[in-house]
Amino acid sequence: MAVINILQAINASLKEEMQKDDRIVVLGEDVGRLGGVFRVTDGLLKEFGENRVIDTPLSETGIIGISIGMAIYGLIPIAEIQFQDFIFTAFEEIVNHLAKMRYRSGGQFTAHVVIRTPYGGGVKGGHYHSQSGEAYFAHTAGLKVVIPSTPYDAKGLLKAAIRDQDPVIFMEPKKIYRAIKEEVPDDDYIVPLGKSRIVKEGYDVSIYSYGAMVHVALEAAELASREGYNVEIIDLRTLIPLDIQTIINSVKKTGRAIILHEAPKTLGFGAEISALISEKAIEYLKAPIIRVTGFDTPFPYTLENLYMPNAQRVLKAIKHVMSY
Amino acid sequence: MVLRVMSISGIDIDRAIKTFQILKPDGTYDQELEPKLTSNELKHLYKTMLTVRILDKKMLILQRQGRIGFYITSEGEEAAYVGSAYALGPDDWIFPAYREPGAALIRGATLKELIAQVYGNAADVNKGRQMPNHWGFKRINYVTPGSPVGTQIPMATGFAIAAKLRNDKRVVLTYFGDGASSTSEFHTGMNFAGVFKAPVVFLCRNNQYAISLPVSRQTASITIAIKAIAYGFQGIRIDGNDILASYAITKEAIEKARKGEGPTLIEAVTYRLGAHSTSDDPTKYRTHEEVETMRRYDPLKRFRIYLESKGIWSEDDENETAKKIEDEINIIINEMEQTPPPDPRTLFEDVYAEMPWNLKEQMELLLDELKEKEKEIQEVK
Numbered sequence: 001m002a003v004i005n006i007l008q009a010i011n012a013s014l015k016e017e018m019q020k021d022d023r024i025v026v027l028g029e030d031v032g033r034l035g036g037v038f039r040v041t042d043g044l045l046k047e048f049g050e051n052r053v054i055d056t057p058l059s060e061t062g063i064i065g066i067s068i069g070m071a072i073y074g075l076i077p078i079a080e081i082q083f084q085d086f087i088f089t090a091f092e093e094i095v096n097h098l099a100k101m102r103y104r105s106g107g108q109f110t111a112h113v114v115i116r117t118p119y120g121g122g123v124k125g126g127h128y129h130s131q132s133g134e135a136y137f138a139h140t141a142g143l144k145v146v147i148p149s150t151p152y153d154a155k156g157l158l159k160a161a162i163r164d165q166d167p168v169i170f171m172e173p174k175k176i177y178r179a180i181k182e183e184v185p186d187d188d189y190i191v192p193l194g195k196s197r198i199v200k201e202g203y204d205v206s207i208y209s210y211g212a213m214v215h216v217a218l219e220a221a222e223l224a225s226r227e228g229y230n231v232e233i234i235d236l237r238t239l240i241p242l243d244i245q246t247i248i249n250s251v252k253k254t255g256r257a258i259i260l261h262e263a264p265k266t267l268g269f270g271a272e273i274s275a276l277i278s279e280k281a282i283e284y285l286k287a288p289i290i291r292v293t294g295f296d297t298p299f300p301y302t303l304e305n306l307y308m309p310n311a312q313r314v315l316k317a318i319k320h321v322m323s324y
Numbered sequence: 325m326v327l328r329v330m331s332i333s334g335i336d337i338d339r340a341i342k343t344f345q346i347l348k349p350d351g352t353y354d355q356e357l358e359p360k361l362t363s364n365e366l367k368h369l370y371k372t373m374l375t376v377r378i379l380d381k382k383m384l385i386l387q388r389q390g391r392i393g394f395y396i397t398s399e400g401e402e403a404a405y406v407g408s409a410y411a412l413g414p415d416d417w418i419f420p421a422y423r424e425p426g427a428a429l430i431r432g433a434t435l436k437e438l439i440a441q442v443y444g445n446a447a448d449v450n451k452g453r454q455m456p457n458h459w460g461f462k463r464i465n466y467v468t469p470g471s472p473v474g475t476q477i478p479m480a481t482g483f484a485i486a487a488k489l490r491n492d493k494r495v496v497l498t499y500f501g502d503g504a505s506s507t508s509e510f511h512t513g514m515n516f517a518g519v520f521k522a523p524v525v526f527l528c529r530n531n532q533y534a535i536s537l538p539v540s541r542q543t544a545s546i547t548i549a550i551k552a553i554a555y556g557f558q559g560i561r562i563d564g565n566d567i568l569a570s571y572a573i574t575k576e577a578i579e580k581a582r583k584g585e586g587p588t589l590i591e592a593v594t595y596r597l598g599a600h601s602t603s604d605d606p607t608k609y610r611t612h613e614e615v616e617t618m619r620r621y622d623p624l625k626r627f628r629i630y631l632e633s634k635g636i637w638s639e640d641d642e643n644e645t646a647k648k649i650e651d652e653i654n655i656i657i658n659e660m661e662q663t664p665p666p667d668p669r670t671l672f673e674d675v676y677a678e679m680p681w682n683l684k685e686q687m688e689l690l691l692d693e694l695k696e697k698e699k700e701i702q703e704v705k
Contacts, residue, residue: 025489051489057519062478062512069419069482069496072467075489077482089508093478097470105460105468106451107674141675165677194680241680 001183006176009151009184010040010116013158014078016188018048024162025070027054028063028080037082038118038177060090064115068098071111076162084119084171085128091136098167099142114161114168120212120262121294121308122175126301132211132263132294137169138239138272144168144193145239149176149214151184153237156191164193173211180215194241198250202232205256205318208247208273210236213260213309220314229318239269247273248281255286256321262308265293287324290317332553340549340559343593346568349621351629359572363636369410369430369567370631371645373402373624376426378649379435380598383442383456386657387602392442396457398423400565400597403623404529405499406430407570408590411578412497417465419480419498421473422457423529427499431464439656445663451674452666473534474504477513477526484517484524484587495581496524497574503534505551506542514589518555523581525574526552526589529564531596536609552589564592565623568630595621668694 004012018024026041026048032055035042045053056063060081067077081087087094094115101111121130138145144166148154154172161168199214200221207217214235221231232250236242251257257277259270270291277289292309300307331337346357361369380397387395398405401423409418409427418427425438437449441459444452450460450468460468469476480498487494504510505528517524528548532539545551552559560577562569570592577588595618599606606615631637672679672687679687 025486057512057515059508059512059515061508062516065475065478065509065513066482066485066516069479069484070486071482072479073483073486073490075486092472092475093509096472097475097479100470101468102677103674104450104453104458104470105462106449106453108449108460108462109467110677144676241676242682244681 001185003181004151004184005178005181006148006151006154006172007038007040007178009155010158010172011042012184013155014041014044015047017159017162018044018052021076022052023074024076024078025052025054026078026080027056027067029056029058029082031055031080036080038174040116040172041080060086061093064090064093064098064113067113068093068101068111071113072101072109076112076114078114078116078162081115081117083125083129084117084133085131087117087133094137094143095140099140102166103142110165111167112165114170116170116172118172118174118177120173120175121299121304122212124301124304127299130299130304132261134171134239135263135267135269138269142167144241145171146193146237147171147173147210147239148237149173149211149235150180151182153191153197153235155184156189157193157237159188160190160193163190171211175212176215191237193238194243196237196243196246197235198246199233199235200231202230203254204230205258205321206232206234206250206254207258207260207314208234208236209260210239211262213262216309216311216314217260219311220318223311223315224318227319229322231318244276244280247276251277251281252284255284257285257289258292258314258317258321259289260292260309260314262294264296265291266296268293287321290321292317335553335558337550337553340553340561341547343561343563344569344573345563345566346572347566347626347630349565349626351626351633353568353630357568357572359568359575361571363634366631366634367636369406369571370624370627370637372406372426372429373567373627374645375429375435375649376402376406377624378646379425379438379653382650382653382657384602391661392456394456394602395442396422396601397598398425400618400622401529401531401594402426403567403570403627404527404564404592404594407567408497408527408574408592411571411575412495413578415465416495416497416578417467417483419467419476419483419496420459420469421476421499421501421504422459422469422471423501424499425457425459428459428461428464428466431466433459433461433464433466435652436656436659437461439653439660440663443660443663444665445660446666447660447663448666451670474500474507474509476500477504477507477509478516481513481517481522481524484522484581485520488520488523493582494523495578497527497578498524499527499529501534502528502530502532502539502542502548503537504528505548514552514555514587517587518557521584521586523584524587525577525581526587527574528589528591530591530593533596533600533610535600535604547591549589549591557587557589559589559591561591561593564594565621565626567623567627594623
């Protein structure tokens with residue numbers, strides 16, 4: 001087993017799946033010769049040739065529309081949207097067509113496309129290179145939304161997404177593309193969609209998170225442990241399908257829930273988790289459910305470190321629910 | 325200003341500006357350009373046009389009577405889609421819009437399938453999920469469209485690129501109206517097609533109106549066909565009410581695509597004789613005189629004169645065929661009105677390949693609600 005980062009894990013996942021299944025094509029802006037602006041697709045063009053690794057014209061609408069057509073043909077397109085912030089011109093093709101092809105045709109036509117897209121802040125990217133748009137997609141019937149937080153998961157979840165039959169938005173936390181390293185098996189494995197990960201067991205309070213924020217939760221749990229609090233951390237891994245059982249089991253155990261994400265608070269995915277806990281486990285709650293999130297402002301440039309949730313902010317939430 | 329006609333890297337600009345025609349409005353035709361179609365083929369094309377004309381009339385009445393919710397007629401545009409669809413090979417694909425029912429019929433859809441979709445009942449293969457006219461049938465390589473205009477254009481190109489990557493000789497034909505030529509999907513679909521030399525034929529039914537707005541509000545371009553030149557391939561303007569031109573030019577474009585010579589944009593200049601849909605009032609934006617003038621160019625009329633001049637169609641054929649089609653439609657309507665709506669469970673199917681827990685929960689909720697309602701009805705009885 002090699003110690004690799006998330007970028008390398010995604011690259012390995014793409015490479016191994018492409019070796020196994022020649023229906024898979026990778027397409028997007030700069031994915032070929034350059035190997036992607038983050039180098040995620042590095043080396044794929046050389047190995048698989050330009051019929052399978054396709055540098056496209058600069059048009060998100062086009063990349064997704066083309067991918068839908070390819071998928072109807074029977075290929076498995078893996079489209080890269082260079083930054084999730086650029087996805088909005090393709091929003092129409094994603095929410096109205098990609099997500100609905102199976103439904104609107106009565107199951108006659110399907111469009112299994114995997115859209116890979118780096119998202120999130122903390123890289124000095126400013127407004128147009130930092131947003132977290134998961135709620136738009138999680139709110140769209142027909143799409144699956146997958147967000148890894150570790151190299152192991154990145155490889156296994158992407159493989160599961162590629163082998164799934166539904167369209168998947170695969171969001172890559174770019175802040176931790178290179179920062180997180182771990183041993184990842186060289187051989188084949190998948191991390192199934194719809195199963196969250198208990199990052200750390202605890203009994204005082206549950207923190208639900210995903211992506212780069214899982215690591216902020218870990219930092220906060222460490223700080224909290226010095227003050228005598230035992231925190232449980234759940235990495236959701238996939239927002240759709242959502243592993244409701246693990247969420248409920250954890251809150252039944254701890255009686256306290258904090259949701260942590262960097263997307264804005266209002267109508268963010270945290271609101272959904274909060275509502276589900278209220279619907280299904282309110283009798284177990286010992287304190288209000290707290291959301292620690294990005295602010296309801298556009299993503300800033302200079303003050304991004306103030307915008308992004310940090311361990312101190314999470315610790316404050318932990319203390320609040322513990323003293324309630 | 326006189327436009328200088330010239331050619332750029334094999335693209336004939338003249339063809340993108342002048343309107344190509346074989347069959348004139350008076351039914352006379354250019355013998356040199358006349359496509360080689362047998363009497364049976366010609367009759368088949370005419371019957372299909374007539375079928376759609378009668379279907380439209382019937383559906384419009386049903387909508388006015390409140391028996392169906394909505395309908396979109398295509399009166400006046402039959403030649404543009406029947407002729408072009410007939411030029412495809414059996415394995416080719418269509419990414420349609422919602423105003424080409426005759427293309428589906430040409431590919432082998434049945435009247436019953438078309439009408440079932442309009443009723444959105446248990447017989448509809450699309451399970452009653454979209455408004456009328458959103459026909460899609462995998463059996464005939466006819467992809468279910470959505471309502472937002474032009475969105476099928478990049479999809480068609482994507483399918484064609486995939487076919488090309490796979491060295492598969494299938495060709496894709498996609499339909500859209502003049503309004504769609506304003507969308508970003510049109511631009512990007514055409515651009516990708518040019519860059520990848522995709523085996524796709526774009527057929528724009530320029531029917532002069534996008535709901536209320538005339539084509540002059542869609543583009544300041546001299547023609548729509550000429551837009552293809554900027555994307556690096558041939559645009560051809562044809563008389564869309566001339567079925568022979570529609571067939572011949574689409575066939576040429578398809579053969580070219582099949583040989584690996586890339587896409588073509590065909591602008592079929594036609595006229596939408598009816599309203600945009602049953603929810604539209606065209607008297608607000610165009611005159612009765614205009615519509616009556618355009619009726620002179622009716623594609624059925626001229627094709628009928630042509631067939632009669634060849635001695636393969638007659639008044640009797642017309643009446644007999646029309647009666648047969650009407651009877652068939654009436655029988656189907658009767659059957660469709662007896663057919664129940666889709667099963668409530670289908671509301672939750674096909675959202676994902678496998679139903680997730682939240683949809684199962686919601687389905688149970690609905691089924692319980694329906695059970696309770698059923699119980700109440702029983703108790704009242």
